Amino acid sequence: MHGLRRELLVAAAILMDKQGRVLLVANDWSRRGKVRYTLPGGMVEAGETIPVAIAREVQEETGLRVRGILHLAYVIQIEDPRKSERTIAMAFRADYEGLLNPKDPDGHVVEARFFTADEVAIKLDEHRPLLEPLMDYLRGERGRFYAYSGWGNEGTRI
Numbered sequence: 001m002h003g004l005r006r007e008l009l010v011a012a013a014i015l016m017d018k019q020g021r022v023l024l025v026a027n028d029w030s031r032r033g034k035v036r037y038t039l040p041g042g043m044v045e046a047g048e049t050i051p052v053a054i055a056r057e058v059q060e061e062t063g064l065r066v067r068g069i070l071h072l073a074y075v076i077q078i079e080d081p082r083k084s085e086r087t088i089a090m091a092f093r094a095d096y097e098g099l100l101n102p103k104d105p106d107g108h109v110v111e112a113r114f115f116t117a118d119e120v121a122i123k124l125d126e127h128r129p130l131l132e133p134l135m136d137y138l139r140g141e142r143g144r145f146y147a148y149s150g151w152g153n154e155g156t157r158i
Contacts, residue, residue: 011044038130
């Protein structure tokens with residue numbers, strides 16, 4: 001990508017309840033009521049390991065405590081030419097304990113809730129780079145790499 005301004009490292013957790021439902025958080029990053037559902041997670045900060053970042057983000061966004069990382073689920077690379085940005089996002093299956101009680105210090109998370117696979121497909125429908133890898137994972141695929149140009153449904157696999 002020519003003129004790359006930023007490279008972002010993101011880590012997310014796949015947390016599932018006893019019924020096999022997946023935890024998603026609703027983010028209102030613009031604070032204008034436009035919500036995007038994602039897995040709990042976020043930026044890996046300077047000097048932070050990925051497991052520490054996942055534990056921190058899950059605690060902030062959901063109130064749950066990560067007990068352990070089970071395995072790498074998938075990796076996504078998104079080249080966003082509009083923002084001159086590259087994002088590398090890794091999703092890990094993790095164990096957790098506690099009760100849902102989001103206290104996002106950034107104020108972006110407006111909901112944290114478990115959803116069935118069919119509900120996940122609806123919630124993530126407008127964001128192919130978020131939907132496709134997670135649905136493949138839920139169907140049993142592990143450790144895959146995905147690359148996209150753009151974040152929305154117009155994002156093409158590269």
